Amino acid sequence: MNIDFKELANKYQTPYYVYDFDHITTQYESLKGAFKARKSLIAYAVKANSNLSVIKHLAQLGAGADCVSIGEVKRALKVGIVPYKIIFSGVGKIDSEIKEALELDILMINVESAAELNRVETIAKELDKKARISIRVNPNIDPQTHPYISTGLHENKFGVDIDTAKRMYIQCKNSDNLDPVGIHCHIGSQLTELTPIKESVKIVADLVRNLSALNIDLSFIDIGGGLGIVYDDEVLIDVNDYAQSVLETMFGLDITIVCEPGRSLVGNSGAFVSKVLYEKVNGSKRFIIVDGAMNDLIRPALYNASHKVEVLNDNKEFTDCNLVGPICESGDFFAKNIELPQTEHNDLVVLYSAGAYCFTMASNYNTRGKVAEIAIEDGKDRLIRKRETFEDIIALEEEFIK
Ligand SMILES: Cc1ncc(COP(=O)(O)O)c(C=O)c1O
Numbered sequence: 311m312n313i314d315f316k317e318l319a320n321k322y323q324t325p326y327y328v329y330d331f332d333h334i335t336t337q338y339e340s341l342k343g344a345f346k347a348r349k350s351l352i353a354y355a356v357k358a359n360s361n362l363s364v365i366k367h368l369a370q371l372g373a374g375a376d377c378v379s380i381g382e383v384k385r386a387l388k389v390g391i392v393p394y395k396i397i398f399s400g401v402g403k404i405d406s407e408i409k410e411a412l413e414l415d416i417l418m419i420n421v422e423s424a425a426e427l428n429r430v431e432t433i434a435k436e437l438d439k440k441a442r443i444s445i446r447v448n449p450n451i452d453p454q455t456h457p458y459i460s461t462g463l464h465e466n467k468f469g470v471d472i473d474t475a476k477r478m479y480i481q482c483k484n485s486d487n488l489d490p491v492g493i494h495c496h497i498g499s500q501l502t503e504l505t506p507i508k509e510s511v512k513i514v515a516d517l518v519r520n521l522s523a524l525n526i527d528l529s530f531i532d533i534g535g536g537l538g539i540v541y542d543d544e545v546l547i548d549v550n551d552y553a554q555s556v557l558e559t560m561f562g563l564d565i566t567i568v569c570e571p572g573r574s575l576v577g578n579s580g581a582f583v584s585k586v587l588y589e590k591v592n593g594s595k596r597f598i599i600v601d602g603a604m605n606d607l608i609r610p611a612l613y614n615a616s617h618k619v620e621v622l623n624d625n626k627e628f629t630d631c632n633l634v635g636p637i638c639e640s641g642d643f644f645a646k647n648i649e650l651p652q653t654e655h656n657d658l659v660v661l662y663s664a665g666a667y668c669f670t671m672a673s674n675y676n677t678r679g680k681v682a683e684i685a686i687e688d689g690k691d692r693l694i695r696k697r698e699t700f701e702d703i704i705a706l707e708e709e710f711i712k
């Protein structure tokens with residue numbers, strides 16, 4: 311990343327997130343280009359990084375949005391994504407969300423259970439609408455990723471099995487208030503193996519053919535997201551190989567391909583920057599304590615995830631240490647047993663691959679304000695989210711103090 315982290319720290323203080331918007335453009339264009347042989351919609355998975363400026367940047371490139379709450383739908387609409395490019399997924403949509411999604415006339419609701427389909431049908435009837443439906447199929451394929459982010463096995467809560475899906479499509483066909491327009495499948499995130507993706511897309515494409523034989527002709531096949539990024543030394547799936555194998559599976563089908571990438575569009579475009587507060591040694595264990603913490607970036611604590619670390623100083627002597635934050639939990643670490651140089655107070659520490667599922671999973675734990683977010687575009691920086699103050703954090707509680 312060609313970013314002057316020190317200059318940004320002087321200007322905006324630490325900790326902060328920074329995103330390279332030109333890199334996001336490159337990621338979007340290469341995926342879109344890989345599918346150029348077909349009609350396609352890249353619906354950005356807003357949960358990966360829902361900063362309005364990030365969504366707007368992708369919207370201006372032509373992206374739609376894959377959303378998992380009505381709040382995300384509204385974020386997408388706010389920055390100009392048109393309703394017919396918005397998809398609403400999730401296993402637990404509440405009635406008011408379904409109602410708003412129908413009123414907003416989004417492209418389709420990805421339905422994840424037979425019970426949910428009944429709710430959508432009832433609500434659509436009340437509104438005198440015909441709900442555009444896509445059913446999320448759970449193909450029972452092991453995506454070979456971290457168990458917390460695997461979504462395509464029957465033991466995971468997502469989607470429905472093939473037989474249930476078929477029954478749900480028939481229900482749609484026979485309903486005045488349901489319009490079956492799509493089919494959906496997403497087997498997991500941070501995928502680095504193409505085979506499980508190919509197998510699951512094949513299962514879905516076969517179902518599309520079977521449905522067609524029942525006079526249920528779908529317009530969209532949503533193959534989900536999931537493409538991995540580099541954290542350490544992962545070998546990634548080439549987007550052209552990915553697109554090629556998907557396209558081969560769709561042979562003979564006249565259908566628009568939708569994909570819902572989040573991490574692969576924004577993950578490697580971001581970094582999290584904090585500064586060293588102290589060093590200490592407990593017995594023989596060395597610790598570097600920085601001003602960023604697990605409330606800012608929880609992936610190491612939650613998934614034992616590894617983000618490449620760089621200390622910005624000239625020291626060449628590296629020794630083993632744990633890189634930790636100030637929070638009162640031993641889970642508050644960014645890296646354990648890692649070789650890093652001797653540091654001084656205020657040295658900057660960069661965690662890479664922090665553009666996806668980092669800021670969006672931040673919290674106010676320990677009454678710490680969420681940090682600033684900065685965009686770099688055409689070599690210029692700009693603030694895209696202010697650092698939260700103490701007053702911002704207590705604003706929703708203050709009036710209730712008795
Ligand atoms: C339904 C759905 N679509 C898209 C995504 C985006 O996944 P990724 O960020 O791995 O591309 C997710 C998250 O795993 C998801 O659950």
Ligand SMILES: N[C@@H](CCCC[NH3+])C(=O)O
Pocket residue numbers: 357459499500609666667668
């Ligand atoms: N939060 C996860 C990704 C979740 C994917 C959403 N379905 C991560 O940080 O890797």
